[in-house]
Amino acid sequence: MMAHEDCIFCKIIDGDIPSAKVYEDEKVYAFLDISQVTKGHTLVIPKEHTKNIYETSPETARELFSRIPVIANAIRDVYQPLGINLLNNNEAAAEQSVFHLHVHLIPRYGDGDGYYPNWTTHTEDYSSEDLQSVAKAISEQIKQ
Ligand code: 5GP
Numbered sequence: 001m002m003a004h005e006d007c008i009f010c011k012i013i014d015g016d017i018p019s020a021k022v023y024e025d026e027k028v029y030a031f032l033d034i035s036q037v038t039k040g041h042t043l044v045i046p047k048e049h050t051k052n053i054y055e056t057s058p059e060t061a062r063e064l065f066s067r068i069p070v071i072a073n074a075i076r077d078v079y080q081p082l083g084i085n086l087l088n089n090n091e092a093a094a095e096q097s098v099f100h101l102h103v104h105l106i107p108r109y110g111d112g113d114g115y116y117p118n119w120t121t122h123t124e125d126y127s128s129e130d131l132q133s134v135a136k137a138i139s140e141q142i143k144q
Pocket residue numbers: 008017019020031032033034035088089095096097098099
């Protein structure tokens with residue numbers, strides 16, 4: 001596996017930096033986030049270094065996501081959270097701080113558990129025509 005120099009998550013996969021490992025197979029590695037938002041907060045990463053979702057092949061995405069349900073269920077079995085959020089940040093403007101693709105699994109334990117997704121919706125700003133035109137622009141750009 002090509003480890004990227006200076007990539008902290010590649011070093012974790014290689015065992016050069018210690019981690020609290022949750023899961024490992026040939027393609028995927030999962031470990032506890034060092035800054036636990038809530039108990040059991042886990043990062044799931046592909047072993048193949050890919051910067052973020054923009055650079056990720058369908059195959060790598062498939063492999064990564066295929067392991068997430070079983071890991072989420074293990075967290076649920078152990079800690080009985082009320083729910084779980086999956087979070088994936090891409091590029092610095094979207095809060096990505098480690099540039100090796102990762103999905104956060106953040107178990108939720110109720111109000112005040114430490115996770116505050118904070119967004120503002122703009123439903124009134126978009127007519128159904130606006131939505132159709134945005135969808136058309138994106139859909140015409142999709143390259144399979
Ligand atoms: P991002 O902000 O890029 O979505 O998330 C990166 C996450 O990686 C952060 O939540 C941060 O706490 C975690 N992290 C950064 N360095 C390390 C490390 O050396 N070990 C572990 N276990 N987590 C790390």
